[in-house]
Amino acid sequence: MTWTKKVLRVNLTEGSVNEEPLNMDWAAEYIGQRGLATRYLVAETDPACDPLGPDNKLIFATGPLTGTAVSTAARYSVITKSPLTGAIACSNSGGFLGAELKSAGWDMIIFEGKSPSPVMLNIINENAELVPADDLWGKSVWETDRLIHEKSGDPQTRVAAVGRSAEAGCLYSAIINDLHRAAGRSGVGTVMASKNLKAVAVRGTRGVGNIKDPARFMKSVAEEKQVLAENAVTGQGLPALGTQVLMNVINEIGALPTNNMQLSQFEGAHNISGEAMLEPRKSDGKPNLTTNAACFGCTIACGRISTVDRTHFSIENKPEYWGNSGGLEYEAAWAMGADTGVDDLDAVTYVNFICNEDGMDPISFGATVAAAMEMYEKGAITKEQTDGVELKFGSAEALVWCVERVATGEGFGADLGLGSKRLCQKYGHPELSMTVKGQEFPAYDPRGIQGMGLTYATSNRGACHLRSYTVASEVLGIPEKTDPAVTEGKAGLVKAFQDATAAVDSMGLCVFTTFAWTLDNMAPQMDAACEGDWTVDRLVEAGERIWNLERDYNIKAGLTGADDNLPERLLKEASKAAPTEGQVCNLDQMLPEYYQLRGWTADGQVTDELRQKFSLPG
């Protein structure tokens, strides 16, 4: 309640599919989804394993609230060891697949081993089978989705798939579900492709129920939906402008990383902003944005549905891209726009389409292109590698050329598919890689927003904004305003956000609710739905337990405190943008305090004391 208490174990080496009961003792400690799947991964795999070898496992996991009427309860996560970072990977996605999986009767799918030939998993309620997918191998996500629907004949079948980039070994390939929702980061799609698993198709008609106290639950759900509706961010900003509501805001405070983070403000920011997506274009009078769209059960509806201008060079001869598809989110628009210096909204939207079509993480892709551009301008990469293309900052043509090559892994696309860290090493400029633990930065300059520096440095999956989104406090004043320029108090802020977010990610809810909700709003919904007493304190405790479990996994995988670091550029090259001029990220003022608050050793190890406190495994 409302775990289905069933796990689907798929052994790809043997081609077997088996049902087993969910470990409810672990669910009581780790909730579900992110936390619970990590507990399974820790129990069943060696953290030192080859992420792309058969010993790594790939877990699709829903939360106990996934598929219920709680607003945003659409989510599922993919947990595995990342080939990009060598650390834990945990990528969260919305859309409709997670709820469908739950409605089919499954909390979790554990994929193990490696199939000798391409396969897909077909789930219709309790019936699950592996079927050959030789005909789908070599196809894009969109083509795969179309062919699976053609075969199933049921438009309600939900599909998650990897594209050609993953097959070609791009290290930041995503798993795309429902055409344009992504378990995006850390190369979870690359792991899926390494197992010869092309797609997962799900149809669930059993429903999600077994609510502990239905009357209290429905009352609580209605009240909390109202809280989201009345909040300025979740009720107005996000539906109207999407996450792109941030582009102009972050640029104005001088924290929009630009040209591979050389600068902290982008002249062309407005042209790729959420506001620009509403402006009618010259050719047909239509705006880039057609409508906003929701994931399953979400009453915020921040999703963007967009078109590219048909007269734009990227698609003028490609009618297959003239329709609507998933439009720009802020992080994607930043990575492929500001960070590459490109302010061509249609080009960035088209490149976003291709990232969805062939399953690439747009953040890592954009940031890797940005690093390549800087190396091109320095002469380390030449026209020899780029087939004569001028790989300069600001070139929409170069950006489009890059995405089409990473999508298939051909030519220089294979190099770009390595990600920023390995690309910069290969071409002799490791200092130009804007990464932590090998994962590319998202869209907030830690020189301008200090808490985000600590967030990036200590994130268990490498540079990431979604592990502790202190932007909420430091920029937007949620739940209370802190000064983005100071480091004082940020260690505590980051820890609190990290623990709370781990709990949110484990219940099945979207972290964007936290602009309006705290755990105080979530616990009553969780408690009315699920067995056991779910208080705010218990959720926070579970969050901290999950964080430590992930950390411990990383240490056992070979990472150390030295990996909790930022590139020199952010520590030494001061911001040149007026609002943040002269600032660097003062990580050294925050990190020791953070370790102390965590109760870790001075070199960042989880202590036996903590292990005992949270009953963490060995």
Added chain:
Amino acid sequence: MQRSLTIDPEKCTGCLQCEMACSFENEGNFNPSKSRIKVFTFHEEGRFVPYTCTQCDEAWCMQACPVDAIKMNFTTGAMEVNEQTCVGCKVCTIACPFGTVNYNVDTGKVVKCDLCGGDPACATACPTQAITYVDASATGLDKMRVWASKTDNAQATT
């Protein structure tokens, strides 16, 4: 006052809160596949359209039913299926020109929207007022207001 469900697809975000509310009200769990209201997604066009029974006065389903299992609720105006009487012959599903009466394989009876007895759960759950439950004789008011705002006089005052 008799009221009707009114649907404005322009406001729909495709979140399926209506489908969850409908299935919870009628089946006791969150199960869009059992919902009597359906949201259709037109991906290429970027449109979401909720669709359900319009409760025709001269209802084809009611006329076609050989055992008189479908009757009007005179309070709500809804055409309701009496599960005790329904024999599951499905003639009503053929008769309905809109496809909004459907067979439930689990029960062997047909199901359709009954306006939840006068308090439709879908309209309550909808976060964007794409589905509303309004005076049956004034369902066009909002559209009239939009068009009225486009007239010269209204333009001049804004």
